[in-house]
Amino acid sequence: MEVGWEERRGDVVLVVRGLPAGAAARVYPADVLGDDRTAPRQPMAGRWEAAGTGAVFAPRFPFLPGTEYAVLAGDGEPAVLRRPPAPGPRQATVVAVEPALDVVPRNLLRFSVRFSHPMSEGWALRAVRLERVADGAVVPGAFLDADPELWDADRRRLTLLLDPARLKRGLAPHREAGYPLVEGDEVRLVVDEDFRDAGGRGLLGPAAATFRVGPDLRGRVRPDAWTVSAPPAGTRAPLRIRFDRPLDRSLADRCLRVADRPGAGTTAPDGRGWSFVPDRPWTPGPVPIAVDPALEDVAGNSVARVFDRDLTVASDDPLDPADAVVLTAPVAAGDSYAARHER
Amino acid sequence: MGSAEHGLQVGDTGMASIGALAFGPDDVLFAADSRRARVVALDVADTATTAAAGPVDLTDLDGALAAYLGCDVADVALRDLAVHPRTGSVYLSVMRGSGTAGRPVLVRVDRADGSLSDVPLDSVAHAAADLTDAPAEDDPRQDTWLGEGEAREYNGRVLRITRVPARLSAITDLAYVDGAVLVAGMSDEEFASTLRRIPFPFDGRQAASGLEIFHVSHGMWETASPIRTFVPYEGGASILASYTCTPLVHFPMADLAAGGRATGRTVAELGWGNQPLDMVAVSQDGAEHLLVSHTAYPLMKIACADIDRQEPLTEPKEPTGVPRTLEDVVGVSLMALLDDEHVLVVQADDAGVRSLRSLKTASL
Known part of the structure; x- marks a missing residue:
């Protein structure tokens, strides 16, 4: 019995020649068949067509690159053949680890890893770890085992939550195990090169980012404490905001809007500021900037509510969910660039 | 089944992933597609005419799925299971392969x-x-972001603000209750706590279905946290939910149906290093119980009557909350009610090999 691959109408099929008379062939992934020759198991789904003294197998699900398949017919030994591995060299890299800060709060809620290419799921907890710089020990149970994993729509940004139960005061896991991070420690987030891209290839190389753990970040995000720099009329100079604390970069990208003026807003990589460049030059007058109250800092405190509310502390009270938060940048007439600061 | 009357039409679902499963009215199966952030209602067209009875057992489930799907065991990711209410056949949501090669598969295990x-x-x-x-x-709607919604006065200006809803990147669980699909999900951005309620048949209504869920821990701390898994019980009058931060929280369905904000009652706390995986409601001697599977604990049983009696946890010293018993059953992850006498589970043995097993309800 001979077996081989052929392509028919763009699909890969398995061709068997010299099939023993009267024998029906079955296909298994070799990994699953193992040494078991009796193979009581239901074989791979697909359709057989007789072809001369042989047969052609069109699988219900396409053969996978790099996978070995075994064909069983009659009492003979299985014929084994392998699909060629996925082509192409490794190309994906880690572009950034966020927050891009030297010092993170002890109650940090999440890390994000940005990749250069779309990635495969299922590697977050296998190929990413948090370790102490001092002795290289892995911080145990630091990340929430999120299933499904938290990816953005194009599978380039992975969000890793530090176990929220260990961050929230009053919960049993917090009382038992404490914060995942220890103030004063240096920790390193490591991404192994085994992390697979969407094509199944590893990374070009491993990546790591080091952080010092600072004090807790508490309280609601306070847009009234931000510094707003207004641009002069007649120019396309950027309108700039400096935040009161480091914010989540992805949320800041989504949660800040300039009314009635098309343009592009960009959050600084370190999450400490935001700038907006209009498509057309500024005209004099106040420019309202709407802040979605969902906007969070790196510890998960938002404009609307704190992450971990102490019911005995009045300043932890949430905003009315319908409260609008709007900042104003006064664009001044005239051609001199005199940035105005407004609180 | 009357597919047309539920607005179902034959065609390509275009699903990019498949996860949580739940049967609804007239044998409609709801399946979560996290990657496309949608819920798909399917007519699985189960042709079995009579309900098969008896236990279902399938040893080395991952191996059986890998053989059928033509891939290595490492390329099989079992997501959820559901039992067809009329035929008793078992439906499994499976991802075959990952990355661009990953594709969703809905596998049927014939009950007979x-x-x-x-x-x-x-x-x-x-x-x-x-x-x-x-x-x-x-999306052009961004331009009108400031122009819709309730009018508010701020800094002397009247503005109309519409909040941008949380983007959902992972659907953690779903269930059909009383004319609607309840969907729990997580965002990769916002640490949101929204349970969506989508009326079925789907008619485009969903904006009003967002529901912020809070619970109070020990009377001191209030938490908004995404729901990881939940189970309706008492005929859909109550919901028990587990959060990413582990406590079990009770909500009356009436609060959820009203939309807006709901505050739950924390009825049990679980320690660190353990996560609830799945929950199922079973009937024993006329009384309703909930079975909870965990990452670290054996199968846990809680009497629904005890949940109703449980005062909200108020003292940090209280270790547990609602009474629960740990069954002598380990390695259980996914669960579904198979019939009046059995609970269908995915159970791993000491070597980590997972099988479909039918546990006698009376023995639990």
Whole structure:
């Protein structure tokens, strides 16, 4: 019995020649068949067509690159053949680890890893770890085992939550195990090169980012404490905001809007500021900037509510969910660039 | 089943992933597609005419799925299971392969003979409800973001603000209750706590279904946290939910149906290093109980009557909350009610090999 691959109408099929008379062939992934020759198991789904003294197998699900398949017919030994591995060299890299800060709060809620290419799921907890710089020990149970994993729509940004139960005061896991991070420690987030891209290839190389753990970040995000720099009329100079604390970069990208003026807003990589460049030059007058109250800092405190509310502390009270938060940048007439600061 | 009356039409579902499963009215199966942030209602067209009875057992489930799907065991990711209410056949949501090669498969385990087949997701009567109601990068709605919604006065200006809803990147659980699909999900951005309620048949209504869920821990700390898994019980009058931060929280369904904000009652706390995985409601001697599977603990049983009696946890010293018993059953992850006498579970043995097993309800 001979077996081989052929392509028919763009699909890969398995061709068997010299099939023993009267024998029906079955296909298994070799990994699953193992040494078991009796193979009581239901074989791979697909359709057989007789072809001369042989047969052609069109699988219900396409053969996978790099996978070995075994064909069983009659009492003979299985014929084994392998699909060629996925082509192409490794190309994906880690572009950034966020927050891009030297010092993170002890109650940090999440890390994000940005990749250069779309990635495969299922590697977050296998190929990413948090370790102490001092002795290289892995911080145990630091990340929430999120299933499904938290990816953005194009599978380039992975969000890793530090176990929220260990961050929230009053919960049993917090009382038992404490914060995942220890103030004063240096920790390193490591991404192994085994992390697979969407094509199944590893990374070009491993990546790591080091952080010092600072004090807790508490309280609601306070847009009234931000510094707003207004641009002069007649120019396309950027309108700039400096935040009161480091914010989540992805949320800041989504949660800040300039009314009635098309343009592009960009959050600084370190999450400490935001700038907006209009498509057309500024005209004099106040420019309202709407802040979605969902906007969070790196510890998960938002404009609307704190992450971990102490019911005995009045300043932890949430905003009315319908409260609008709007900042104003006064664009001044005239051609001199005199940035105005407004609180 | 009357597919047409539920608005289901034959065609390609276009599903990019498959996760949580739940049967609804007239044998409609709801399946979560996290990658496309949508819920798909499917007519699985189960042709069995009579309900098969008896236990279902399938040893080395991952191996059986890998053989059927033509891939290595490492390329099989079992997501959820559901039991067809009329035929008793078992439906498994499976991801085959990952990355660009990853594709969703809905596998059917025939109740009568244990054979595997699959529902063709590229040609099946279906309807979908999108959950990505946040504007995309190039969505023109961004321009009107300041122009809709309730009028508020701020700094002397009257503005109309519409909040941008949380973008959903992972659907953690779903269930059908009383004319609607309840969907729990997580965002990769916002640490949101929204339970969506989508009326079925799907008619585009969903904006009003967002529901912020809070619970109070020990009377001191208030938490908004995404729901990881939940189970309706008492005929849909109550919901028990587990959060990413482990406590079990009770909500009356009436609060959820009203929309807006709901505050739950924390009825049990679990220690660190353990996560609830799945929950199922079973009836024993006329009394309703909940079975809870965990990452670290054995199977846990809680009497629903005890949940109703449980005062909200108020003292940090209280270790547990609602009374629960740990069954002598380990390695259970996914669960579904198989019939009046059995609970169908995915159970791993000491070597980590997972099998489909039917546990006698009376023995639990």
